[in-house]
Amino acid sequence: MLFRKSSSRFRPPQVPDRAILREHRKVIDEIGRRGLLRGTMSLGALTLLTGCDVSEQDQVQRVLRSVSAFNDWVQARLFDPDKLAPRYAASQVLKPPRFNAYYGIEDVQPIDAATWRLELAGLIQDKRPWTLEQIRALPEQEEIIRHICVEGWDYIGQWSGPNLRQFLTRVGADLGAKYVAFHSHDDYMESIDMASALHPQTILATKYAGDPIGDPYGFPLRLRTAVKLGFKNPKWIRAIEVTNTYPGGYWADRGFNWHSGL
Amino acid sequence: MGSEIKAGPPRPGARMHPALVRVTHWTNAVAMIVMIMSGWKIYNDEVIFGFLHFPEAIVLGKWAQHGLQWHFLGMWILVLNGLVYLAYGLLSGRFRRLLLPIRPRELLREVKAALTFRLHHPDLTRYNAVQKTLYLGVILVIIMQVLSGLALWKPVQFSWLVVLFGDFQGARLAHFIGMAAIVLFLLVHVTLALLVPRTLAAMIGGGQRIAAAPRDVSSSPAAHS
Incomplete structure (x- = not known):
């Protein structure tokens, strides 16, 4: 072929x-x-x-x-904070989404939803951890957007979950801080600039195509932002940190461009 | 009046290739080779054609991130240098004088002559129709490469550019085809330069000085108006 x-x-x-x-x-x-x-x-x-x-x-x-x-x-x-990424029709969505990590799909460690908590750190007033139930109770936003990998492949995905800007506002994060870092259960970490974190199409996704995200794609919570390359969207998030100290990232530390904005 | 002087033939005694043209030419050559070789490394990470991987020996960058690092350094040199070259070529009248007009009949005749190894290039200060077409063509291809590259780098900020190429993969394909066209041009360009070494020497040292009197009236812009 x-x-x-x-x-x-x-x-x-x-x-x-x-x-x-x-x-x-x-x-x-x-x-x-x-x-x-x-x-x-x-x-x-x-x-x-x-x-x-x-x-x-x-x-x-x-x-x-x-x-x-x-x-x-x-x-x-x-970067134009008001510029929206193209949105697509539900009929164009790839199901299931494409898997990618720094290891193979067979090495994915599923997360137990009952014991999972979202920790908050850094320049955030209310650092109480969140349960999945609490996150699911937040207003949900759906984005059907193109996922573009730094390798060159892409697909259209349908993601939904709370809007990150609303979430950060709700927990009293310092929205004037420079960086938002996402720490994952698989020791992965990437950070994005605050402007991109506050973009209207940046969400904490809990669902894909209307169902809870599958284990290999980041269950129970992952970042989906329409304005960054795929590797800037950590999966299996365990903690969100707001900081003014450059946090780097898994691939950024290995020489990939840190901003990697689309 | 002033613009006529500017856009006219170069003043007698000037070198065929002014220093600015020579510097931008060789800077572009280095930048382009960096772009092509690092581009091959980036391509290898997610190939478009299953049968085509570029051998590691001819790519730039040990890992994908290094290919990307080189590519995003080379782009600045290519674009900034290219802008200087284009501005000079347009404002000095060099493009108009050397690259235009291209007459299709002349082009056909010369392609035929070139293919039978009968194409002559006695006067280095004037380009034949094959040269004009190739030089103008590669300039346009490089401009397209910058546009498709911008679409790939910033597909959200410049989403209108992506639309121009269909979609993201369309822009990738266009970027690949542009690369292939430039590589083909390079093969022909380098081969011909080596066959007529005086042209190579001219691009290094500047070449012969322009004769005092214009060779024929048709080369003066007034004759075209």
Whole structure:
């Protein structure tokens, strides 16, 4: 068949050593104009080199990550908080949705709804945890929107659940803070900018196509925002944190662009 | 009056390729190669055609994120450099002088001559119809690449651009086809430049100086008005 799916290289066959993360943390901290300028000068010489390991060298990563940080800044300015993503008809919805994580579907750990709680942390006044019952009692918003993965595939999904802006307002979150981070049960974490968190099409999804979200797709609660790439939508959320300290993210720490706004 | 002088033939004694054209040409060459090779890495993560994976030896970036990092660095160099090149080409009259007009009959004749290896290029300061078509064509393709790239990068902010390509996958396909067209152009362009090494030298050193008198009146803009 012409349009065959490839085996994904988005998920490395072996999970990178944690030491790499620590090593890159230093690089992120050092992001700055001086690094960019210094690095740009050596960039000309580096383009003469070929081979796949060029991008991994420290000096090169410093330049590339500085550019990525600059691109975060550009994207925040390109972002129009009132611009709505296209919405689609229920007949176009893919059922079930497409699975993706940093591991295979067989390794998904289902969450027990009875003991699950949504924890709140950071710049939030009312940090009392929420049960699934309480979340389900909130007004529900449905979004039939396109999910776009950084790998290049996409599908139309039908998600519903409480609007994040309304939820953050209700718990007394500091809406002037910079970041909202979502911590997942599978040790996944991604954070988004507050402007995107407050976008009208950003919801805490509990349902897909009218039914509770299936285990592999994030039951009982996941983020669905129409203005970010797929990997910025954590599944199996256990905690929401509002903060002014850059929280990074699972893939952002590994070199993917942090803002990744659509 | 002023614009006529600006848009007219270059002043006698000027190099065939002014420094600005040479610098933007080679900057574009580097940026384009970065874009193509990192684009192949990004493509490999989710291929459009099942039979086509780009070998790891010719892609830029060890993992997908590195391909993306290069691509989103290269785009700035490509776009900013491209804007300088386009502004110069349009304002100086270089595009009008060198790339227009393209006469279909001339083009057919020269394609035939090129295919039978009888195409001559005695005067480097003037382009034949095949060159005009290829150069103008690749400029338009690169502009389309920027547009389809913008649609892929910001499909919500520029949703109208996505509509232009059908949908998100349509924009991906257009971006791929544009890449293929540029690679084809590169193969022809580099081959021809190597066959006539004087052209390559001209793009490095500037080439011969323009003769004092215009070669024929039709090259002056007044003759077209």
